Amino acid sequence: MSETVVVVVPDADILASTVAARLVIKIIDAQAGRGWASVVLTGGRVAAKVLRSVKELPAADAVDWSRVDLWWGDERFLPAGDQDRNETQAREALLDALPLDPARVHAMPPSDGPDGDDAKAAAARYARELAAAAKPGSSELPHFDVLMLGVGEDGHVASIFPEHPGGYETGTVAAVHNSPKPPPTRISLTMPTIRTAEEVWLIAAGKDKAAPVGMAIEGAGPQQLPAAGAVGTDRTLWLLDRAAAANVPPKARSLR
Numbered sequence: 001m002s003e004t005v006v007v008v009v010p011d012a013d014i015l016a017s018t019v020a021a022r023l024v025i026k027i028i029d030a031q032a033g034r035g036w037a038s039v040v041l042t043g044g045r046v047a048a049k050v051l052r053s054v055k056e057l058p059a060a061d062a063v064d065w066s067r068v069d070l071w072w073g074d075e076r077f078l079p080a081g082d083q084d085r086n087e088t089q090a091r092e093a094l095l096d097a098l099p100l101d102p103a104r105v106h107a108m109p110p111s112d113g114p115d116g117d118d119a120k121a122a123a124a125r126y127a128r129e130l131a132a133a134a135k136p137g138s139s140e141l142p143h144f145d146v147l148m149l150g151v152g153e154d155g156h157v158a159s160i161f162p163e164h165p166g167g168y169e170t171g172t173v174a175a176v177h178n179s180p181k182p183p184p185t186r187i188s189l190t191m192p193t194i195r196t197a198e199e200v201w202l203i204a205a206g207k208d209k210a211a212p213v214g215m216a217i218e219g220a221g222p223q224q225l226p227a228a229g230a231v232g233t234d235r236t237l238w239l240l241d242r243a244a245a246a247n248v249p250p251k252a253r254s255l256r
């Protein structure tokens with residue numbers, strides 16, 4: 001049975017450093033148990049802050065970074081190196097400073113990659129990359145120890161937007177067209193894929209996130225508010241600063 005935990009900390013800086021600490025410990029624990037760890041990264045402002053905080057953590061030296069698989073929850077379908085790509089931001093914030101195994105860094109294809117600007121073909125390519133790393137017992141997906149998600153002001157997670165066709169996709173990876181948030185073309189893990197992760201961490205800071213966070217925790221429908229559907233198989237962690245938690249009922253908070 002999956003549990004949901006809501007953690008509230010004072011502000012965005014403390015949120016970033018506490019999420020970074022949790023992430024490093026989660027990776028160390030996974031590596032202690034099985035020798036490797038698998039993390040799904042998210043894009044967005046708070047995610048970049050978290051990654052910069054990991055770089056500052058002395059405990060990050062306890063991770064064997066060459067045995068960490070990195071995947072992305074979504075990507076803005078733009079040329080390689082574009083500053084708005086989630087991959088570019090993650091590399092600049094942290095990845096370029098780590099001794100990662102390049103073969104284990106699974107960025108989503110760019111719009112000038114092998115499939116050109118065909119987002120559907122690029123999404124299918126990423127689905128094949130996931131399938132090639134599939135865990136025993138699954139033909140389609142690897143194990144994800146932790147899958148991190150930012151939460152949009154409209155309640156989107158990854159590139160799954162409210163009442164948008166991507167929310168109804170049943171494959172593992174979807175091409176998203178006409179995204180309400182720029183850029184219009186994106187690639188995203190689908191909700192069924194997100195829900196296979198052992199732990200899903202929804203990370204949000206700032207008052208603009210208070211409404212969607214409050215509604216999702218109170219049980220909104222996942223088509224109206226995708227954040228409400230993002231649940232881990234073992235645990236769903238809401239990691240919030242006080243402003244983002246303003247509409248969370250006190251009984252749902254595990255730490256103030």
Ligand SMILES: O=C1O[C@H](COP(=O)(O)O)[C@@H](O)[C@H](O)[C@H]1O
Nearest residue numbers: 042043044045046150151152158
């Ligand atoms: O465009 C995106 O936005 C969301 C939320 O970003 P934030 O800056 O409001 O935290 C992000 O989670 C997603 O990965 C990204 O593609």
